[in-house]
Amino acid sequence: MCGRFVDPNLRSAGLDTSWLRIEPFAGWEPRFNVKPTQDVVILAPDLRPLLARWWLIPSWHKGEVKDWKAITFNARFEDAAGKPSFRAVWNKGRCLIPMRGYYEWTGDKGQKTPHFIQSAGNEENLFAAGLASRWNDLLTCTMLTRAANDSVSGVHHRMPVLLNTAEQEAWLAGSNDPDLGRGTALKHHRVQRFGLHDDGEELIEDMGSEG
Template structure:
């Protein structure tokens, strides 16, 4: 799963914030479900902010009445799940990230780890689904079985797309191995709270 992640550093990268036609925002290192995140469509002009916790368009109650846990969706069965199947057909998107976190250990002594791009890449592109509920854009991050690089930290991981896979995903095509080639590195970081933020959150500590 993916329950916390990091804003991408889009300044100076392959996509500049100025190209996205959205207001600049301070980079966050501790994004939580229900917060606004950047999503990308097939062209940069389709970039927008969305609430990270998908609400399907057919939901007729209030936002508070939507109780299902839909900030992640399993890629293996999202196409057939009532909460996600509409977005699977019509709401594919990319969710850029600088990295994400997972925890190991037992309750009360959880050790956070940050998972970052390997090599020279600065940005990960998660496969996402978005859904317009009333006037609110919402989204979810798709997950898959973890690759060997991160399986020791968690059994699941976001579906992280290569450049070729990004276009395939947005075009409606997919394959059973989407995200299998993601190159990642990880290290333990200091424990942090729900309100903590800043680049110090990703600094390595001794395991």
């Protein structure tokens, strides 16, 4: 599961940033504590940037936003294609969700320790496989997850489906390869505990080893 992440550096990784001067992106400031139901940047198959609500609502939902109770900010890569919430957008709603990194927690309830997880290489941004669904006039999205690999399994048993450049192209083109994202090399470090509304670059500062 991935329930918190850090906005990407939209001016790195060779991305065309001319759109940052256009509403609704003008004045965009990166957040270090992005939460489900907030608007996030996604990249459409043509790599066009869009804003989407991070908590997918399927197009067939009747009622108000608040009436959608299912937890759909994440989707399991292994079985999302067959789930009613994601089935309709599995092939036609693919997107990428860029991020600088994400958080997971270890330890007992009430004493959990947050860890910041990021690329183990030189890349500043990570790109997660996502699905986007337009509900009425609202664009929404979910982030796909898979079993964690050895680089992060000590922190959590799940991880986002994080794609290298070739895998990004394959995912957006319709690949269902179960190995997508399996080989992503990540690193992590312990960070300070933070609250729901805390933000700022200090949230990802390395707190060193425990003890």
